[in-house]
Amino acid sequence: MSHPNPQTMGQQFGRRSWAEPWKIKMVEPLRMISRDERARALAEAGYNTFLLRSDDVYIDLLTDSGTSAMSDRQWAGMLLGDEAYAGSRNFYHLEEALQHYYGYRFVVPTHQGRGAEHLISQAVIKRGQWVPGNMYFTTTRLHQELAGGIFTDVIIDEAHDSTSMHPFKGNIDLGKLEAVIKREGPEKIAYVSLAGTVNMAGGQPVSMANVRELRALCDRYGVRLFLDATRMVENAFFIQEREAGYANTPIAAIVKEFCGYTDGAWMSAKKDNLVNIGGWLAVNDEQLFEELRNLVVVYEGLHTYGGLAGRDLEAMAIGIAESMSDDHVRARIGQVRYLGELLSDWEIPIVQPIGGHAIFLDARRFYPHIPQVQFPAQTLAAELYLDAGIRSMERGIASAGRDPATGDHYYPKLELTRLTIPRRVYTQAHMDVVAEAVKAVYDAREQTHGLRMVYEPKYLRFFQARFERI
């Protein structure tokens, strides 16, 4: 059969097509189980996509964490693991890569991001101190609270509006921050917690102008500024694309300049840094480093391995360099955008502008008839799995957890279902299948009912909570 109007996707969008800057050398077969089997698997998992077996999933968009494909160079690096208990040569490679690309002076490896969050929170927060941040991240805020800190959100208001087209919805509202500092006094502020691309806001970036002014404000009051660098490379892409003066600046230079305004950073290397496991903490203050280097021995392992094998450190050092390639970042964000633009063109409600690592479906607008206490975003994740074996995750009321002061749910303005795209893993054909599944679930939205929570764990409940259909 001939096509009436044969056009590539690029031609349909009125541009030349582009392709990923890599080719596939090894494949992992995928399998789709039947709809009846998916219905059974979903009920057994308590309608929580975190409790599904990965063998029962067809396209896995649960997370971009630790799910990237490593390159041939990274795999070759794994064979160069120096598994000495102390002073592994791979640690020094990692230290060099970090100093070179992120620019911090001192480095502590950790097993993953939350290991680093734990150490920095324990070292820097005194009980009863405040931690203002640009929205929150689940594990970050929990470690801040467990260390006795009180988190407060100082992101700009636009971040809470899924339709706002503000180009830097991750920015800190400096007025809100200054009001907290003045109200509490600078000595009651543990540090400002800044994330590069804000995950919970839809992968939204922070501008260079904002971090520059933030640095000046922190200096005025003598407050420290630490960065969650987990997706800072992706943040740099948006600065290059949207901020005046950066169009010709390489990603690596943007990352380095941005980090230069901060006192240190923690990292889940499972994202930007293209490894399946790993994290790090890096600071400029030698005294703080001494303390972190001491703490890491208690919780993670010696300061030259931090809970990782030498081979993991090597893969991370190579991954850091690869992650800074402009071609890589452009293709990575280009793929996310491809999916997002299809959905927007079909008028399916998603967070705008399209962010760096994921498409966030706006479950409030998707299911206006399901009240927030009936978990609309969790429901949407369940329906997507049922329709096409696609695994996504909830980023709404279940993820937000409970207010430790009142015991009631936090009621976040954003009630989102996240389709997270692993780096270098899926093709455009997979994105087409995903888009069509979202459309099918959207078309059936009026017949869909919400969920009730029937089991709630104490910490980070979204990982293990169980639900039933209403």
Ligand SMILES: Cc1ncc(COP(=O)(O)O)c(C=O)c1O
């Ligand atoms: C922004 C952000 N910070 C921190 C973390 C925690 O990192 P990890 O999952 O490696 O412990 C994650 C990922 O879950 C994240 O997305």
